[in-house]
Amino acid sequence: MNNKVLLELNNISQAYGDLRVVNHLTLRLDRGQIGCLLGPSGCGKTTVLRLIAGFERLTAGEIKLNGVEVATPAFSLPTEKRRIGMVFQDYALFPHLNVFENTAFGLHQLAKAERAQRAMEMLEVVGLADAAKKYPHELSGGQQQRVAVARALAPSPDLLLLDEPFSNLDSDLRERLSQEIREVLKSQNATAILVTHDQHEAFAMADEIGVMHEGVIQQWDTAYNLYHQPNSRFVADFVGKGVLIDGKVTEPSRVMTDLGGMACDLPSGVKVGEAVDILLRPDDIIHDDASELQAAVVHKAFQGADILYTLKLDTGRQVLSLVPSHHNHKLGEKIGIRLEIDHVIAFGKP
């Protein structure tokens, strides 16, 4: 048994009637890591979370926590015995209990003094010790969220599950809180799985991210790799912005495009002479007045430090380019651009 691995999902499936929500999904999470399931709504990510929690039954596969089997199609360890904590989308704070009592709710096996000490300790960690006597309805959304985290962490669960924890907060608070919660989790050396549809949240919180689509994890990787080395069209499209342009394989590891030739690892099965799609991120295309390659501004989105330009090449093809915002060009104006790619990603034509 590998002592490092905390959570193992082996080939798990779940279906409602004919509808396969989770489809032979496999995942491993190490102790102390924060994992994330990222995907559009309906991709099955919340169901995976609920399977780990034990709210739903598996139809195939097995789930192991600490190397111990907790769920198979035939057996399911009750949720309350799995030593997991969970933070819900609606926080699910007990309306009849104050902040302190909410936090202490799961500490019923401790003696009274210890319970109070541990609850206050957790409230300190999330910065809400002053609000201990308040009731949930007296708190702001962000404060309620922090209480939910404190309550879930108080019994020192082996694994913390967070279900779209920031979706009810406004975007400014969401970003700040996701970093804050990450620090709290790291300070407690907690292992956690987050579920979200928001990639910024995923990037801010998680060590490793699995992009989910139609009940399977398309790619389990770091944020950097998901962005720069997506393994599928879906991941390329779902994570970050970008366009796919036509390319033609000219040599075993070289592709020709409207923007010139470039070196590239080809997807397996693609031969010389065949057509491929090349992924171009906005940061792959650099604004350079000296460049001979020119493109016309079709659309611009001011983003503060940068401007995201949509540019039209002479061939009619459109690409995106992220340019520092002091380079302010008018619509229709032609500007010089240049490619700067570390690693070119190509997909075979569908």
Next chain:
Amino acid sequence: MGVSRMLRDPWSLAALFFATLVLVPVLVVMSSFLHPVQEVWQHLFEHVLVDLLWNTLWLVLGVGSGTLLLGVSLGWLTAVYDFPGRRILSWALLLPMAIPAYVFAFVFIGLFDFTGPVQGCLREVFGSSTWFPRIRSTGGVILVMSLALYPYVYLLARNAFATQGKRALEAAQSLGHSRFSGFFSVALPMARPWIAGGLMLVLMETLADFGTVSVFNYDTFTTAIYKTWFGMFSLDAASQLASLLVIIVFALLVLEQLSRSRMRYTQAGRHQENNRIALAGWAAWGASLYALLVLAIAFVMPLIQLVLWAYGVFGQDFDSRYFGFLHHTLLLAGIAAVLTAVGALLLAYAARRNPQGMTRHLVRVATIGYALPGTVLAVGIFVAVAWLDRNLLQLLQPLVAIEAGMLLQGSVVIMLVGYVVRFMAVGYNPVDSAMQRMPPSLDDVSRTLGVSQLTMLRRVHAPILRGGIVTAAILVFVDVMKEMPITLMTRPFGWDTLAVRIFEMTSEGEWERAALPAVTLVLAGLVPIIFLSRHGNQNE
């Protein structure tokens, strides 16, 4: 959810049970057309039915307009404007709810009838030929019922105006409307679903009313049902009359559902107290005077008269018989309150566990009894139990030593079933809103915190639901205390309650002797209003 799965879910079965309790009396009454009693029906049709329909129509139109006029105007004034005494009046204008309409009716007649103190006083001053409008008339019933029932419209209209009225008015003014035209073009249409909801409650109470129209000798379906049953001893003809009333009520119910479906809860706005339009000068005093006048006529005056009468007969009436009435009233109300609260809890759990499908419909049916007039329920349940009595117990007779008729005679079962059906909605609403504070994620989170199901019931469900259950029990308790037709028509011998006593005394014109039980009922009726206003204040 499939039917077979539903039958295995105990909560759904409970919903099915309570829905059946509602449906059986309705079906029994409606099926009476299958075997009409020719001669009685002929008599009714020729001499009574047309009058009944006209009387009902006038009553519905009159009380509807009266309560709208009073309720909307008072609601608008107290929600949007500020004037002397507004704070207290805004709450006090609900007080007439504490006086059952039939109590208000006999006090009103006692005060203003020919032999009453008001007319006597006028004759003293202006001579014996002084003209005074006839009190026991269509106008009189309409006036009394409008004054007794306007709080339903007032409450809903006020809340609607308070959350959206001021802002709507400002929007209208910014678009060039005067305040006056802004009210009619924006504020009133916006509040229409709520006002319609209040109006529907009023009209259902009007159609169901038995006590008030009896006092006025104003024949409607409810009194006709009573007279046909207990005067002509024709339960079948009474059922047929009841079925007509059911049809009218159902038409109204359809309208209500339509108006409800358009009700969208806006953000329950926290209306700021200082955000009102301050009235000045004659407008301010006019508003105060108007509200005060309604309050005086609909609450203060009848209460004073009742207390005076009760004081006069106290020595004579405050005896063991009074305690007998009180004892029966409290006992019936207590049992009905517990049964209804338990039923409401089962229904609310059924709705929570099965948010869609058949069970949801069953819960809706089970809570629609508030629309069924007590007279209809009395007839329907009586007939159904009588049938059970005849058929079922005859079958059982060889096995158990009970005689046919035992279930009916000396049994309070019919009354209790009637109460539970009629007041289930009253009990269900507070329990259900407590249940709404408990989303399913609360159960999930309890389990992730290592708590077993039983502990969760104790530590989470019980404390959250407790308030709603207690409120439900209290509201039902008070409603059953005031209930008249079911009690009157189905009580076993010797089970007279305060309401029955009031009916008997008023049908002999002995207003004073009805006063002591009436005061008791009014005091009980104040309890839910205090609840209501406390709840209202929490929202503010």
